[in-house]
Amino acid sequence: MNRPAIAVTGLGMITPVGHTTDTTWDGVRAGVSPAATVPELHGCAVDFACTVTGIDLDDAVGGRTAFRMGRYVKFALLAAREAVADAGLDPAHWDGARVAVVVGTSSGGSAGLTEQAVALERRGPEATSPSGILLTIPSMPAAEIAIDMKATGPSLAPCTACSSGVTALSVARDMLTLGHCDIAIAGATESIVFPIAMTGFGRSGAAAPRDGDPARLCRPFAADRTGLVMGEGAAIMVLERAEDARSRGAAPRALIAGTGATTDAHHPTSPHPSGSVARAAVDAALRDAGWRAEDVDHVNAHGTSTPLNDATEAALISRAYPHRPPVTAPKGVLGHCMGAAGAIEAGLTVLTLQHGEIPPIANLDAPEPGFDIDCVTKVPRAATVRRAVSHSFGFGGQNAVIALQATS
DSSP states (O other), rough: OOOOOEEEEEEEEEBBSSSHHHHHHHHHHHHHOOHHHHGGTTSSSOOOEEOSSSSSHHHHTTTGGGGGHHHHHHHHHHHHHHHHHTOOOOGGGGGGGGGGEEEEEESSHHHHHHHHHHHHHHGGGGSSSSSSSGOOOTTHHHHHHHHHHOSSOOOOOOTBBTTTTHHHHHHHHHHHHHOOEEEEEEEEEEESSHHHHHHHHHHTTTTOOSSSSGSSOEEEEEEEEOOBBBEEEEEEEEEEHHHHHHHOOOOOOOEEEEEEEEEEESSSSSSSOOHHHHHHHHHHHHHHTTOGGGGGGGEEEEOOOOHHHHHHHHHHHHHHTOOOOOOTHHHHHOOOOOGGHHHHHHHHHHHHHTTEEEBBBBSSOOTTOOOOOOOOOOOOOOOOEEEEEEEEEEEEEEEEEEEEEOOO
16 A cells, blocks of 8 residues: 655644743754743642743633633644644635544543532532533543634544554544544643642552752653653644645645554553563654664653663663664653643654754763763754654553654
Protein backbone atom coordinates (compact mmCIF):
# COMPACT_ATOMS: atom_id res chain seq x y z
CA MET A 1 0.00 0.00 0.00
CA ASN A 2 1.36 3.40 -1.00
CA ARG A 3 0.54 5.63 1.91
CA PRO A 4 0.17 9.38 1.52
CA ALA A 5 2.63 11.55 3.44
CA ILE A 6 0.96 13.20 6.43
CA ALA A 7 1.96 16.78 7.18
CA VAL A 8 1.80 18.87 10.35
CA THR A 9 0.40 22.13 8.99
CA GLY A 10 -0.59 23.78 12.26
CA LEU A 11 0.57 23.74 15.87
CA GLY A 12 -0.90 25.21 19.03
CA MET A 13 0.31 24.99 22.63
CA ILE A 14 -0.45 26.20 26.10
CA THR A 15 2.01 25.13 28.80
CA PRO A 16 3.51 26.25 32.11
CA VAL A 17 6.08 28.35 30.23
CA GLY A 18 3.90 29.88 27.53
CA HIS A 19 0.38 30.46 26.30
CA THR A 20 1.32 29.93 22.65
CA THR A 21 3.64 27.78 20.57
CA ASP A 22 6.27 30.51 20.25
CA THR A 23 6.36 31.41 23.94
CA THR A 24 6.44 27.74 24.91
CA TRP A 25 9.40 27.19 22.59
CA ASP A 26 11.23 30.15 24.09
CA GLY A 27 10.55 28.88 27.61
CA VAL A 28 11.75 25.36 26.89
CA ARG A 29 14.87 26.69 25.16
CA ALA A 30 15.64 28.74 28.28
CA GLY A 31 15.86 25.49 30.26
CA VAL A 32 14.42 26.89 33.50
CA SER A 33 11.53 25.22 35.29
CA PRO A 34 8.64 27.38 36.59
CA ALA A 35 7.72 24.82 39.28
CA ALA A 36 6.52 26.54 42.42
CA THR A 37 4.29 26.11 45.45
CA VAL A 38 0.60 25.99 44.48
CA PRO A 39 -1.72 27.62 47.06
CA GLU A 40 -4.56 25.21 46.28
CA LEU A 41 -2.31 22.34 47.39
CA HIS A 42 -1.71 23.79 50.86
CA GLY A 43 -1.35 20.98 53.37
CA CYS A 44 -0.53 18.31 50.78
CA ALA A 45 2.77 16.46 50.95
CA VAL A 46 3.21 17.42 47.29
CA ASP A 47 2.31 21.11 47.26
CA PHE A 48 4.25 22.20 44.15
CA ALA A 49 3.82 21.84 40.39
CA CYS A 50 4.37 23.49 37.03
CA THR A 51 1.10 25.26 36.29
CA VAL A 52 -0.28 27.52 33.59
CA THR A 53 -0.46 31.03 35.05
CA GLY A 54 -0.90 34.59 33.83
CA ILE A 55 -3.98 33.95 31.71
CA ASP A 56 -7.70 34.30 32.36
CA LEU A 57 -8.91 31.11 30.67
CA ASP A 58 -12.57 32.14 30.66
CA ASP A 59 -11.74 35.42 29.01
CA ALA A 60 -9.48 33.70 26.50
CA VAL A 61 -12.17 31.18 25.58
CA GLY A 62 -14.71 33.99 25.31
CA GLY A 63 -18.45 33.83 24.78
CA ARG A 64 -20.88 32.26 27.21
CA THR A 65 -19.67 28.67 27.08
CA ALA A 66 -16.63 28.65 29.38
CA PHE A 67 -18.81 27.89 32.44
CA ARG A 68 -19.41 24.37 31.18
CA MET A 69 -15.76 23.59 30.45
CA GLY A 70 -13.20 22.09 32.77
CA ARG A 71 -9.73 23.57 32.84
CA TYR A 72 -8.42 20.75 30.66
CA VAL A 73 -11.08 21.50 28.03
CA LYS A 74 -10.19 25.19 27.92
CA PHE A 75 -6.55 24.32 27.38
CA ALA A 76 -7.43 22.09 24.44
CA LEU A 77 -9.76 24.61 22.82
CA LEU A 78 -7.24 27.44 23.02
CA ALA A 79 -4.45 25.25 21.59
CA ALA A 80 -6.76 24.05 18.81
CA ARG A 81 -7.68 27.59 17.81
CA GLU A 82 -4.02 28.50 17.57
CA ALA A 83 -3.24 25.37 15.54
CA VAL A 84 -6.03 25.96 13.04
CA ALA A 85 -5.01 29.60 12.57
CA ASP A 86 -1.38 28.52 12.22
CA ALA A 87 -2.43 26.12 9.46
CA GLY A 88 -4.05 29.00 7.57
CA LEU A 89 -7.48 27.38 7.78
CA ASP A 90 -10.84 28.98 8.51
CA PRO A 91 -13.60 26.73 9.88
CA ALA A 92 -16.17 29.01 8.23
CA HIS A 93 -14.94 27.83 4.85
CA TRP A 94 -14.12 24.14 5.27
CA ASP A 95 -16.26 21.04 4.81
CA GLY A 96 -16.83 20.16 8.44
CA ALA A 97 -17.88 16.63 7.56
CA ARG A 98 -14.31 15.95 6.42
CA VAL A 99 -12.70 17.29 9.61
CA ALA A 100 -11.89 14.84 12.42
CA VAL A 101 -11.03 15.72 16.02
CA VAL A 102 -8.83 13.35 18.06
CA VAL A 103 -7.85 14.68 21.49
CA GLY A 104 -6.45 12.45 24.20
CA THR A 105 -6.28 12.88 27.95
CA SER A 106 -5.20 10.73 30.86
CA SER A 107 -7.33 11.88 33.78
CA GLY A 108 -9.98 13.87 31.91
CA GLY A 109 -12.07 15.93 34.28
CA SER A 110 -11.11 14.18 37.50
CA ALA A 111 -10.54 17.58 39.11
CA GLY A 112 -14.07 18.64 38.20
CA LEU A 113 -15.52 15.40 39.52
CA THR A 114 -13.70 15.91 42.80
CA GLU A 115 -14.95 19.49 43.12
CA GLN A 116 -18.52 18.37 42.55
CA ALA A 117 -18.18 15.52 45.06
CA VAL A 118 -16.89 17.93 47.71
CA ALA A 119 -19.74 20.36 47.03
CA LEU A 120 -22.29 17.56 47.33
CA GLU A 121 -20.82 16.27 50.56
CA ARG A 122 -20.47 19.66 52.23
CA ARG A 123 -23.49 21.60 50.99
CA GLY A 124 -25.88 19.16 49.33
CA PRO A 125 -27.20 18.63 45.78
CA GLU A 126 -28.18 22.26 45.20
CA ALA A 127 -24.54 23.29 45.57
CA THR A 128 -23.44 21.18 42.61
CA SER A 129 -23.21 22.58 39.09
CA PRO A 130 -25.91 21.80 36.49
CA SER A 131 -22.95 21.34 34.15
CA GLY A 132 -21.12 19.11 36.61
CA ILE A 133 -21.16 16.05 34.39
CA LEU A 134 -19.70 18.06 31.49
CA LEU A 135 -16.76 18.98 33.71
CA THR A 136 -15.78 15.33 34.04
CA ILE A 137 -16.16 13.55 30.67
CA PRO A 138 -12.84 12.75 28.96
CA SER A 139 -14.29 13.28 25.48
CA MET A 140 -15.35 16.87 26.15
CA PRO A 141 -12.13 18.46 24.80
CA ALA A 142 -12.77 16.81 21.43
CA ALA A 143 -16.47 17.65 21.62
CA GLU A 144 -15.97 21.32 22.46
CA ILE A 145 -13.38 21.73 19.70
CA ALA A 146 -15.80 20.14 17.25
CA ILE A 147 -18.60 22.46 18.38
CA ASP A 148 -16.37 25.54 18.23
CA MET A 149 -15.11 24.69 14.73
CA LYS A 150 -18.20 22.98 13.25
CA ALA A 151 -16.16 19.81 12.67
CA THR A 152 -18.77 17.11 12.10
CA GLY A 153 -16.41 14.29 11.12
CA PRO A 154 -15.27 11.56 13.54
CA SER A 155 -14.47 12.68 17.09
CA LEU A 156 -12.37 10.49 19.37
CA ALA A 157 -10.75 10.73 22.81
CA PRO A 158 -7.91 8.19 23.23
CA CYS A 159 -6.70 7.42 26.74
CA THR A 160 -3.40 5.57 27.06
CA ALA A 161 -2.14 7.27 30.22
CA CYS A 162 1.00 9.35 29.64
CA SER A 163 1.21 8.25 26.00
CA SER A 164 -2.29 9.55 25.15
CA GLY A 165 -0.94 12.45 23.07
CA VAL A 166 1.13 10.28 20.75
CA THR A 167 -1.73 7.79 20.54
CA ALA A 168 -4.06 10.58 19.42
CA LEU A 169 -1.61 11.74 16.74
CA SER A 170 -1.16 8.15 15.57
CA VAL A 171 -4.90 7.56 15.30
CA ALA A 172 -5.37 10.83 13.42
CA ARG A 173 -2.55 9.94 11.04
CA ASP A 174 -4.22 6.60 10.31
CA MET A 175 -7.61 8.24 9.71
CA LEU A 176 -6.07 10.54 7.11
CA THR A 177 -4.20 7.65 5.52
CA LEU A 178 -7.40 5.62 5.22
CA GLY A 179 -9.36 8.56 3.82
CA HIS A 180 -11.73 8.90 6.77
CA CYS A 181 -11.09 12.64 6.85
CA ASP A 182 -9.18 15.36 5.01
CA ILE A 183 -8.15 17.40 8.06
CA ALA A 184 -7.46 16.12 11.56
CA ILE A 185 -7.25 18.30 14.66
CA ALA A 186 -5.25 16.10 17.01
CA GLY A 187 -3.31 16.21 20.25
CA ALA A 188 -3.92 16.00 23.98
CA THR A 189 -4.68 18.00 27.11
CA GLU A 190 -4.37 17.61 30.87
CA SER A 191 -5.01 19.43 34.12
CA ILE A 192 -4.44 17.27 37.15
CA VAL A 193 -2.97 19.66 39.73
CA PHE A 194 -5.51 19.24 42.54
CA PRO A 195 -5.18 17.79 46.06
CA ILE A 196 -6.43 14.23 45.60
CA ALA A 197 -4.35 13.58 42.47
CA MET A 198 -1.22 15.16 43.91
CA THR A 199 -1.64 13.23 47.15
CA GLY A 200 -1.98 10.06 45.11
CA PHE A 201 1.25 10.68 43.23
CA GLY A 202 2.98 11.42 46.51
CA ARG A 203 1.67 8.26 48.17
CA SER A 204 2.66 6.16 45.15
CA GLY A 205 6.26 7.28 45.45
CA ALA A 206 6.29 8.67 41.89
CA ALA A 207 6.45 12.35 42.87
CA ALA A 208 9.68 14.04 43.91
CA PRO A 209 9.75 14.72 47.65
CA ARG A 210 9.82 18.34 48.72
CA ASP A 211 13.50 19.17 49.11
CA GLY A 212 14.40 22.78 48.51
CA ASP A 213 13.42 24.84 45.49
CA PRO A 214 10.60 23.13 43.52
CA ALA A 215 12.12 24.47 40.29
CA ARG A 216 15.17 22.24 40.88
CA LEU A 217 13.35 19.00 41.67
CA CYS A 218 12.72 17.62 38.19
CA ARG A 219 16.09 16.56 36.78
CA PRO A 220 15.74 13.83 34.14
CA PHE A 221 18.66 11.40 33.86
CA ALA A 222 20.53 12.98 36.80
CA ALA A 223 22.18 10.69 39.32
CA ASP A 224 20.27 12.38 42.16
CA ARG A 225 16.83 12.38 40.53
CA THR A 226 14.07 11.55 42.99
CA GLY A 227 10.76 11.67 41.12
CA LEU A 228 8.48 13.62 38.85
CA VAL A 229 7.03 17.10 39.17
CA MET A 230 3.50 17.56 37.87
CA GLY A 231 2.68 19.84 34.95
CA GLU A 232 -0.38 20.75 32.90
CA GLY A 233 -1.27 22.09 29.48
CA ALA A 234 -2.17 21.06 25.94
CA ALA A 235 -0.78 20.74 22.45
CA ILE A 236 -2.85 20.37 19.30
CA MET A 237 -1.71 19.81 15.73
CA VAL A 238 -3.51 20.17 12.44
CA LEU A 239 -2.68 17.22 10.22
CA GLU A 240 -3.35 16.93 6.50
CA ARG A 241 -2.19 14.80 3.63
CA ALA A 242 0.92 16.56 2.36
CA GLU A 243 -0.43 16.64 -1.19
CA ASP A 244 -3.61 18.38 0.00
CA ALA A 245 -1.57 20.91 1.95
CA ARG A 246 0.57 21.68 -1.09
CA SER A 247 -2.48 22.08 -3.30
CA ARG A 248 -3.82 24.86 -1.07
CA GLY A 249 -0.40 26.52 -0.78
CA ALA A 250 0.28 25.58 2.84
CA ALA A 251 3.83 25.16 4.10
CA PRO A 252 3.98 22.13 6.45
CA ARG A 253 6.04 22.38 9.61
CA ALA A 254 7.03 18.69 9.49
CA LEU A 255 5.92 15.24 8.35
CA ILE A 256 4.77 12.31 10.47
CA ALA A 257 6.97 9.53 9.14
CA GLY A 258 5.92 6.68 11.41
CA THR A 259 4.46 5.56 14.71
CA GLY A 260 4.78 2.50 16.93
CA ALA A 261 2.94 1.22 19.99
CA THR A 262 3.32 -1.68 22.42
CA THR A 263 2.24 -2.65 25.93
CA ASP A 264 4.66 -3.95 28.58
CA ALA A 265 2.00 -6.20 30.19
CA HIS A 266 4.23 -6.16 33.27
CA HIS A 267 3.11 -3.77 36.04
CA PRO A 268 0.61 -0.89 36.50
CA THR A 269 3.29 1.73 37.21
CA SER A 270 6.79 0.29 36.76
CA PRO A 271 8.31 -0.15 33.30
CA HIS A 272 9.46 -3.59 32.26
CA PRO A 273 13.03 -3.72 33.60
CA SER A 274 14.45 -5.06 30.34
CA GLY A 275 12.95 -2.23 28.29
CA SER A 276 12.44 -4.76 25.51
CA VAL A 277 8.76 -4.03 24.90
CA ALA A 278 9.31 -0.26 24.84
CA ARG A 279 12.20 -0.92 22.46
CA ALA A 280 9.76 -2.82 20.24
CA ALA A 281 7.66 0.37 19.99
CA VAL A 282 10.77 2.27 18.87
CA ASP A 283 11.56 -0.41 16.31
CA ALA A 284 7.98 -0.36 15.05
CA ALA A 285 8.06 3.41 14.55
CA LEU A 286 11.38 3.21 12.68
CA ARG A 287 10.08 0.35 10.54
CA ASP A 288 6.90 2.30 9.79
CA ALA A 289 9.02 5.29 8.75
CA GLY A 290 11.36 3.17 6.66
CA TRP A 291 14.35 4.38 8.69
CA ARG A 292 17.40 2.68 10.08
CA ALA A 293 18.31 3.49 13.67
CA GLU A 294 21.32 5.50 12.51
CA ASP A 295 19.02 7.76 10.47
CA VAL A 296 17.71 9.30 13.71
CA ASP A 297 19.31 12.68 14.39
CA HIS A 298 17.63 13.40 17.74
CA VAL A 299 15.66 11.70 20.49
CA ASN A 300 13.05 13.49 22.58
CA ALA A 301 13.02 11.26 25.66
CA HIS A 302 10.08 10.52 27.96
CA GLY A 303 12.51 11.42 30.78
CA THR A 304 10.28 11.69 33.85
CA SER A 305 13.06 12.10 36.46
CA THR A 306 11.91 8.94 38.25
CA PRO A 307 14.66 6.44 39.12
CA LEU A 308 13.21 3.42 37.29
CA ASN A 309 11.87 5.15 34.18
CA ASP A 310 15.04 7.09 33.45
CA ALA A 311 17.31 4.10 34.00
CA THR A 312 15.20 1.90 31.74
CA GLU A 313 14.92 4.55 29.05
CA ALA A 314 18.61 5.45 29.12
CA ALA A 315 19.48 1.80 28.54
CA LEU A 316 16.90 1.59 25.76
CA ILE A 317 18.29 4.68 24.02
CA SER A 318 21.86 3.45 24.16
CA ARG A 319 20.84 0.11 22.65
CA ALA A 320 18.33 1.37 20.09
CA TYR A 321 20.49 4.26 18.84
CA PRO A 322 24.13 3.18 19.22
CA HIS A 323 25.35 6.21 17.24
CA ARG A 324 24.39 8.37 20.28
CA PRO A 325 22.11 11.07 18.84
CA PRO A 326 21.55 14.07 21.12
CA VAL A 327 18.80 13.62 23.70
CA THR A 328 16.52 16.10 25.41
CA ALA A 329 13.75 15.68 28.01
CA PRO A 330 11.31 18.63 28.24
CA LYS A 331 9.78 17.49 31.54
CA GLY A 332 12.73 19.08 33.29
CA VAL A 333 11.19 22.43 32.34
CA LEU A 334 7.49 21.66 31.94
CA GLY A 335 6.97 18.99 34.55
CA HIS A 336 5.05 15.85 33.63
CA CYS A 337 1.93 17.00 31.79
CA MET A 338 0.62 13.41 31.93
CA GLY A 339 -1.79 12.72 29.05
CA ALA A 340 -0.75 15.92 27.30
CA ALA A 341 2.97 15.25 27.57
CA GLY A 342 3.31 13.20 24.39
CA ALA A 343 1.54 15.78 22.24
CA ILE A 344 3.50 18.68 23.76
CA GLU A 345 6.80 16.87 23.28
CA ALA A 346 5.92 15.85 19.72
CA GLY A 347 5.21 19.53 19.08
CA LEU A 348 8.57 20.52 20.52
CA THR A 349 10.21 17.91 18.30
CA VAL A 350 8.53 19.51 15.29
CA LEU A 351 10.03 22.85 16.36
CA THR A 352 13.48 21.29 16.73
CA LEU A 353 13.19 20.02 13.15
CA GLN A 354 12.22 23.49 11.99
CA HIS A 355 14.75 25.53 13.94
CA GLY A 356 17.74 23.19 14.03
CA GLU A 357 18.09 23.63 17.77
CA ILE A 358 17.70 21.11 20.60
CA PRO A 359 16.55 22.51 23.96
CA PRO A 360 18.52 21.57 27.08
CA ILE A 361 17.40 19.29 29.89
CA ALA A 362 16.70 21.48 32.91
CA ASN A 363 18.60 20.92 36.14
CA LEU A 364 21.05 18.48 34.57
CA ASP A 365 24.81 18.92 34.58
CA ALA A 366 25.59 15.45 33.24
CA PRO A 367 23.68 12.16 33.07
CA GLU A 368 24.15 9.54 35.74
CA PRO A 369 27.44 7.67 35.29
CA GLY A 370 26.71 4.54 33.32
CA PHE A 371 24.02 6.20 31.17
CA ASP A 372 25.62 6.07 27.72
CA ILE A 373 23.49 8.82 26.18
CA ASP A 374 24.33 12.28 24.84
CA CYS A 375 22.17 14.61 26.91
CA VAL A 376 21.85 18.25 25.88
CA THR A 377 22.51 20.36 28.97
CA LYS A 378 22.81 23.99 30.06
CA VAL A 379 22.04 25.71 26.73
CA PRO A 380 20.31 24.82 23.45
CA ARG A 381 22.44 22.89 20.98
CA ALA A 382 22.49 23.87 17.31
CA ALA A 383 22.22 20.76 15.16
CA THR A 384 21.10 19.63 11.73
CA VAL A 385 18.06 17.55 12.58
CA ARG A 386 16.30 15.91 9.65
CA ARG A 387 14.74 12.95 11.44
CA ALA A 388 13.73 12.70 15.08
CA VAL A 389 11.74 10.46 17.38
CA SER A 390 9.73 11.25 20.49
CA HIS A 391 9.11 8.60 23.18
CA SER A 392 6.02 8.36 25.41
CA PHE A 393 5.77 5.62 28.04
CA GLY A 394 2.68 5.56 30.24
CA PHE A 395 1.32 3.88 33.35
CA GLY A 396 0.06 0.43 32.49
CA GLY A 397 3.11 -0.08 30.30
CA GLN A 398 1.51 1.74 27.37
CA ASN A 399 4.32 2.73 25.01
CA ALA A 400 3.96 5.03 22.01
CA VAL A 401 6.67 6.43 19.75
CA ILE A 402 6.35 8.92 16.91
CA ALA A 403 8.90 9.52 14.14
CA LEU A 404 8.93 13.03 12.65
CA GLN A 405 10.76 14.32 9.61
CA ALA A 406 11.73 17.74 8.29
CA THR A 407 10.07 18.89 5.09
CA SER A 408 13.21 20.03 3.27
